[in-house]
Amino acid sequence: MNTIQYALLSLLAREPLSGYDMKQQINLKINPFWKISNNQLYPVLGKLEKACFIQLKAIEQDGYRPARKIYEITDAGLEKLKEWIAAPSETDVIRDEFTVKLFNSWLLEPEKMINILADRKRQHEEKLLLYANKMKELAVRPEYGDIETPLFSTAAILNLRMGYERSYMEWCDNMGMLLQGSLDQKSKTAKL
């Protein structure tokens, strides 16, 4: 059992869903947390069904549209999931392409680097706004604040990711100022 399989169980622990729904939720709604493609999704659903952690609940047909295979989690699946979440996790290696580029920033003219940092900040600001908007949507729901509802967990993830985006933005600012300061000093020395 790998993380993506537990992610699917996590979704079904909240409500019965079709494969299509799960993909949407992972890629869009729960976007801060994982990603999945069709090719992974359908075989993995098959595996989970074979292992009796999920089962087909219904097949919905809405007019001309393709049939929707709705899955639900089984008792065994819920048990498996609960076991997993209680087990300790290592901190994962963050593989961020930008960091590798940053490792080479000394090869770049400071002026270019300042622009790249400004761009980068904008990207993280966008994400922050996205999360903030999702948070606003959650805050008006009546269960908001109740720690025993799924909503609480979703809000917790959003909070975590908002903290990440804010710290990234702060870093962009600091780096930008550092480089700018270095440039200013250089032009001063050149004048003298």
Next chain:
Amino acid sequence: MNTIQYALLSLLAREPLSGYDMKQQINLKINPFWKISNNQLYPVLGKLEKACFIQLKAIEQDGYRPARKIYEITDAGLEKLKEWIAAPSETDVIRDEFTVKLFNSWLLEPEKMINILADRKRQHEEKLLLYANKMKELAVRPEYGDIETPLFSTAAILNLRMGYERSYMEWCDNMGMLLQGSLDQKSKTAKL
């Protein structure tokens, strides 16, 4: 060309290295930024050599030890690397197993969750200390502060990761207090 190949070029842009050295630097020294296994490393080195982005500089033999194949970056490789770092990057999806577990925190007793959060905070504190120590090592070097040296880029990555660890720790604290507050209120109501 994928990120790991550019990561190897990045290392060779600083100094000639053997495959073994590169693995050590990626997995240990530059731990905050990527990871590589033998199976990926040696075929990828072969590819880079074939593409003429790196070349064999020397074969060192130190007594009984296996021969070290020292590689260096070519002009073409440096050019390719510079092109890449100037090109814009998307923000990568952060795949963190813990986040998926967090998505299920509503299934867990708050007491257990409080413990998990305390553990998690400890993990990130350890990483923060690790980065802080590396930073101290860099700070005493004479080139420190000069934005045109590799050291500056390394320090920038450490700064970024330290910000990440700090924001994670802060979030752990906030989440812990929220849960604790909710528990206290519950026991109060129970007494009345």
Next chain:
DNA sequence: GTCTTCATGTAAACGGTTACATGATTAC
């Protein structure tokens, strides 16, 4: 006598991405 380090490499399997396929409908 077993474990670790140095240094190269390979085999097999799993995880994940990109692209394609179907077929009806709605939107521009």
Next chain:
DNA sequence: GTAATCATGTAACCGTTTACATGAAGAC
């Protein structure tokens, strides 16, 4: 008439992990 949405699925490939192999020296 082209593109997007809904909903399932497959083929081929690339990226990554785990495990194994060699062989000599030094540490416990």
